[in-house]
Every structure is written in C-alpha cells, then in structure tokens.
Amino acid sequence: MDSKHNINSLLGIRYPILQGPFGGGLSSVKLVAAVSDAGGLGGYGGYQLEPQALAEMITDIRNATDKPFNINLWVNDTDAASANYTDDAYLQLCKLFEPIFKEQGLALPSKPANAISKFEQQAEIVLCMKPAVFSFVFGIPDTVILQDCRKLGIKTIGAATTIDEAIALEEAGVDAIVASGFEAGGHRPSFLKPAYESLHGSFALTRILTEHLNIPIIAAGGIADAKGVRAAMALGAAGVQVGTAFLATDESGATDKHKDALTSDKSRHTTLTKVYTGRLGRVLSNIVTQLIPQDASTAPFPLQTTFMSTLRKHATETGNEDLIAYWGGQIAAITKRQTAQALMQELIAGLD
Numbered sequence: 317m318d319s320k321h322n323i324n325s326l327l328g329i330r331y332p333i334l335q336g337p338f339g340g341g342l343s344s345v346k347l348v349a350a351v352s353d354a355g356g357l358g359g360y361g362g363y364q365l366e367p368q369a370l371a372e373m374i375t376d377i378r379n380a381t382d383k384p385f386n387i388n389l390w391v392n393d394t395d396a397a398s399a400n401y402t403d404d405a406y407l408q409l410c411k412l413f414e415p416i417f418k419e420q421g422l423a424l425p426s427k428p429a430n431a432i433s434k435f436e437q438q439a440e441i442v443l444c445m446k447p448a449v450f451s452f453v454f455g456i457p458d459t460v461i462l463q464d465c466r467k468l469g470i471k472t473i474g475a476a477t478t479i480d481e482a483i484a485l486e487e488a489g490v491d492a493i494v495a496s497g498f499e500a501g502g503h504r505p506s507f508l509k510p511a512y513e514s515l516h517g518s519f520a521l522t523r524i525l526t527e528h529l530n531i532p533i534i535a536a537g538g539i540a541d542a543k544g545v546r547a548a549m550a551l552g553a554a555g556v557q558v559g560t561a562f563l564a565t566d567e568s569g570a571t572d573k574h575k576d577a578l579t580s581d582k583s584r585h586t587t588l589t590k591v592y593t594g595r596l597g598r599v600l601s602n603i604v605t606q607l608i609p610q611d612a613s614t615a616p617f618p619l620q621t622t623f624m625s626t627l628r629k630h631a632t633e634t635g636n637e638d639l640i641a642y643w644g645g646q647i648a649a650i651t652k653r654q655t656a657q658a659l660m661q662e663l664i665a666g667l668d
C-alpha cells in the first residue's frame with residue numbers, strides 16, 4: 317500500500333484507528349493507554365492544561381504505555397475578539413442569559429478577565445517531550461514548530477473542515493490530515509472561514525480530500541463501528557478518528573452521567589451551538605440549546621466558557637443535568653457503554 321493510504325508505518329501503529337483526543341478534561345491517561353496498547357493511536361487533548369501540567373501528563377501516559385500516542389493542542393486557543401470585548405457587549409450577553417440564570421436562582425457572573433494563549437509554551441513542551449504524534453486543531457502552527465517536529469521525528473496531524481484548510485495544511489508540510497465532518501462531537505475546528513460556513517459532512521469531505529490531496533486523510537465524524545470504518549476506508553481514507561464512541565467507554569474522562577446520556581435516548585438529538593464556549597460545537601440537545609437561539613451572539617472563546625462556568629458548577633452540584641453540555645456527535649445514538657478494548661475490536665473488524 318502506498319504512503320498516502322498507509323498510516324501504520326508513518327505513525328508506528330498496528331491499526332489505522334485513532335482515538336479522537338478530547339479537550340476540556342475529557343481525555344484520560346487510561347483511555348490513551350488502552351487504545352495504544354490495542355494497536356490504535358490513543359490521543360490526549362491538552363489545550364486547557366498549563367505547560368507544566370501538560371509535561372506531567374505526557375510522563376503519566378509514558379508510564380502507562382510503551383506504544384506511540386498523540387498529544388493534541390489548539391493552535392488558536394483564544395479568539396482575537398476577546399481582547400476587545402466591550403462592557404456593552406457583556407451587558408447584552410447577560411440579558412440573553414438572564415432568564416436561565418434567574419430560573420436557577422443564580423446571579424449573573426461579572427465580566428471574566430481576558431485569557432492569555434498557552435499554545436506557544438505548550439508546543440515547547442511537546443517538542444521537549446517528543447510524543448510520537450502531535451496533532452492540532454484551529455490552525456497551523458508556526459513553520460519553525462513544524463520544522464522542529466520534523467527534525468525530532470514527531471509526526472504531525474492537522475485538522476481540516478474544508479478543502480482550502482486541507483490544502484493549507486498540506487502546503488505547510490503536515491504528515492496527515494483529519495477530515496472533520498460536521499457530524500462529529502465537540503468543536504468545529506475551522507480556521508480559514510467561520511465554522512458556520514465550513515459545514516461539510518464526513519462523507520463528502522473525506523472523498524474530496526482523498527481525491528485532491530497527496531497525503532493521508534483520516535476520516536472523522538460519525539464513525540462508531542465496523543460498518544463506519546469500512547465506509548470511510550472505501551472512500552479512500554487512510555484511517556479513521558473516532559471520538560464520541562470512545563467518549564462513552566469505561567476509560568474515558570467523561571462523567572458517568574455524560575456516558576449514560578450518550579448511550580441513552582437523549583443522544584438521538586444533537587445541536588451545533590456556540591452557547592457553551594463561544595465556538596461552534598456539537599452537544600446533545602438540552603434545555604439551554606433549545607432556549608438560546610442558534611444564531612444568538614455569544615462572547616468570544618474562552619470568555620463564554622468562563623461566563624457559563626457558574627451555570628455548569630450549579631448544574632453539577634444540583635444534579636440538574638439538563639443544563640450541562642454533554643458533548644457528543646450525531647453517531648452517539650448507536651454508541652454503547654463498553655471497554656475501549658471491546659470498541660477497538662469492533663472497529664478493527666471493519667478493516668478488511
């Protein structure tokens with residue numbers, strides 16, 4: 317098989333199955349190790365970690381598995397608009413959310429402080445700790461970072477939601493690209509055009525990218541079993557990245573309530589919304605996504621996340637699950653609660 321279609325030797329894995337990294341504390345060392353030990357590529361989403369904590373996490377993963385694994389970061393981890401977010405805009409935001417906060421007996425939080433990007437320092441840790449694979453979303457790292465990865469033997473994987481993003485990533489010299497369809501759980505990692513204008517489905521995106529690009533394409537979004545793997549490979553994908561189905565496994569960092577929601581009838585309906593973080597992402601539909609219009613203006617990332625953390629804390633303490641963002645993709649409706657090893661066996665069965 318040519319290098320465009322074979323990522324096993326590129327990434328040092330047995331099966332071209334990547335466990336989608338989860339940012340925001342939902343990844344776990346156990347899950348990364350279970351997937352890598354089973355012959356796939358476990359991935360840890362660390363964008364929220366301080367550089368030192370990221371280094372410790374990589375050490376923990378190394379202690380848990382001797383197989384290759386992937387560390388994932390967000391290149392753009394603070395919206396530029398954060399710096400200019402006005403008091404007036406904050407007032408409007410408060411008005412929009414007042415009914416929900418009032419009903420919960422909660423005071424509206426005061427305007428959060430501006431966040432500072434962690435990416436450059438996190439990337440230094442990656443270069444220093446040398447995981448086998450460094451994947452990233454929301455942009456393309458600086459040329460120097462990519463060159464250093466090449467020198468150090470760290471394989472790089474970017475994420476594209478459109479053909480233009482994929483071409484930009486290929487031109488930058490990444491080793492492989494995740495084709496991220498809008499079915500996927502979590503954020504839409506678009507970086508050239510707004511996420512709302514970059515909503516390709518996995519089927520179309522994978523096929524377009526395998527046709528037009530010369531590097532391996534990894535299909536992501538809507539794959540959760542052998543049938544999904546078979547379909548992606550038939551479209552010319554070199555591998556698959558599975559998120560939601562791994563999120564529901566015993567080893568993931570999601571809470572039991574989140575896993576229960578993913579594997580219950582609640583997961584039949586998902587929504588793309590900016591309401592939880594200020595960036596477009598797919599969650600299971602709930603009272604918040606129903607009450608706040610999809611096109612409502614929210615604060616930039618990560619201000620919106622900080623604003624919503626009061627509500628999340630309250631919802632967790634009171635067990636009011638309907639307010640919590642249970643992230644998940646459209647395929648959640650067929651996910652099962654099982655071990656990562658069992659899910660790996662199911663996915664491997666799709667590799668004919």
Ligand SMILES: Cc1cc2nc3c(=O)[nH]c(=O)nc-3n(C[C@H](O)[C@H](O)[C@H](O)COP(=O)(O)O)c2cc1C
Nearest residue numbers: 336337338339361500501502537538559560643645
């Ligand atoms: C809760 C959650 C968090 C995610 N966080 C990240 C992330 O930080 N970085 C990333 O590259 N992908 C992230 N993803 C995307 C997954 O890695 C994967 O590409 C996607 O879930 C595949 O689609 P699926 O959910 O339909 O399986 C996240 C997905 C979920 C469900």
